[in-house]
Amino acid sequence: MRRLDRWFVLLGLIVATGCLGFLSARHSWTWDWTRGARASLAPESVAVLGKLPGRVEVVGYLSPAGPLREQIAAVMERYTRAKPDLVLSFVDPDLDPAASRQLGIAGDGALLIRYHGRExxxxxxxxxxxxxxxxxxLARGGQRIVAFVTGDGERQADGRANADLGTFMRQVERRGIRAVPLNFSQTRGVPEHTDLVVLASPVAAVPAQSVTALVDYVRDGGNLLWLTEPANDDLGTGALADVLGVRVLPGVLVDGQGSTLNVNDPRLVVVGDYPFHAITRAFRETTLFPQVAALAQVSDHDWAVVPFLRSGERSWTAFGGIDNDKPSTVAFHPEAGELKGPLDFAFALNRLSPSPAKSEQRAVVIGDGDFLSNTYVGNGGNRALGERILDWLLGDDVLVDLPARGAPDRVISLSQDGLNAVTFGFLVFLPLVLLALGVGIAWRRRRR
Incomplete structure (x- = not known):
């Protein structure tokens, strides 16, 4: 009887092993234990895949010779794991040279992604x-045209000067956004098929013709991004401010809160906490804004106005000059009319679109344009915030929700006690231990 029980146990083990082998051939389970899930797709990539319902085809026009096919298949395996209906296939370009020339494929080939008739x-x-x-x-549904007003000293979308926006725009162009110049002295009004107009910090008075064209564009339902600066309320843009229902407050916004982050110039406004809005939803990166103008909204307007950037409790609007050698000595003078913070310096506006072709009209007014300039766009979350602003203005709310890019372990956070412990351990304790071991070994050898 016991021998029969042993045979039953052995048979059960064989059947269980066979079942496990059968299931493993048809189903796979994967666990990623790497730091920050480095062997899996980043959260932003998974979020993009979630905005592409249905079949996605990826076609690699690559020669079978060489390692490229295997390398691409390894990268695409992460995508197919997150989206099973993403299909990868390869075509040998040498077998169809006419199609390869039509697609402009040469050298190492190309990788094309097709979705709902788009490529x-x-x-x-x-x-x-x-x-x-x-x-x-592909999730955007096509390339978006963003027109930058030029001709009055505005920041250039393709410029390489410190104050220009070339670095930022080169990044967002990869995401399906195309920047074009718009000079109202050469064209009447805003061209059709323009998704967004940007007025980026003019330094000269804006001609009445240009202001009228911008006002007409907004009244007709166009989306607008207006980057203004301190003392820019006298450049002839009052009519544009009126149609948007905003005002640029006099003075330069200064904030002592930056001193806690070793920012000694109070004109550099550091923001780490944001009012709730779709642009700043789940956004936790610190941003830096130099030379900010505070804004105020005008009542009795049909715009829904929501502030999404705000200075700290220790801020105010400073009048007069600030000593560049000792900027931290600036003081608050309420008797001169200076306003105490917190103060808003960025508004997101939306309303029902006057244009029958659109359901909603959106605009953003920010009292600073330096934060996206070539000099400052790399600070903290400046670039990520700029991308979110463009996404919201272009109506791509689903893309605003994308998490911020970046490795999770770029910064080592140590408290002062931890830093003291590391310093004492490596500079004092470890050398003493090694010295004691050396003395002990020498003493034992002498006793022998």
Whole structure:
């Protein structure tokens, strides 16, 4: 009887092993234990895939010779794991040279992504960043045209000067946004098929013709991003401010809160806490704004106005000059009319669109344009915030929700006690231990 029980146990083990082998051949389970899930897709890539319901085709026009096919298949395996209906296939370009020439394929080939009749080409190198950017452009539904007003000293979208926006715009162009110049002295009004107009910190008086064109554009339902600066309320843009229902307050916004983050110039406004809005939802990065103008909203307007950038409790609008050698000595003078914070310096506006072709009209007014300039766009979350602003203005709310890019362990956070412990351990304790071991070994050898 006992021998029969043993045979039953052995048979059960064989059946269980066979069942496990059968299931493992048809189902797979994957666990990523790497730091920050480095072996899996980043959260932003997963979020983009979630905005592409249905089948997505990825076609690699690559020669079978060489390692490129295997490398791309390894990268795409992460995407297919998150989206099973994403299909990868390869075509040998040598077998169809006419199609290859039509697609402009040469050298190492190309990777094309097709979705609902649209197609995007992935830039080289083929990595997660470029793949997700191409998928994001498909999620947008096509390229978006952003027109930058020029001719009055505005920040240039393709400029390389410190004050220009070239670095930022080169980043967002990969995400399906195309920047074009708009000079009202050469054209009448805003061209059709323009998704957004940007007025970026003019330094000269804006001609009445340009202001009228911008006002007409807003009244007709166009979306607008207006970056203004301190003392820019006298550049002839009053009519534009009236149609938006905002006012630029006099003075420069200064904030002593930055001293806690080793920012000694109070004109550099540091923001780490944001009023609730779709632009700042789940946004926790610190942003830096130099030379800010505070804003105020005018009542009795049909715009829904929501502030999404606000200075701290220790801020105020400073009048007069500030000593560049000792900016931290600036003081609050309420008797001169200076206003105490917290003060808003960015508004998001929306209303029912006057245009029958759109359901909603959106505008953003920010009292600073330096935060997206070539000099400051790399500070903290400045670039990520700029991308969120453009996404919201272009109506891509689903893309505003994308988490911020970046590795999770770029910064080592240590308290002062932890830093003291590391310093004492490596500079004092460890050398003493090694010295004691050396003395002990020498003493034992002498006793022998």
């Amino acid at each position: 995007e080409r992935v830039e080289s190198p083929i990595n997660e960043r470029n793949l997700s950017n191409a998928l994001e452009r």
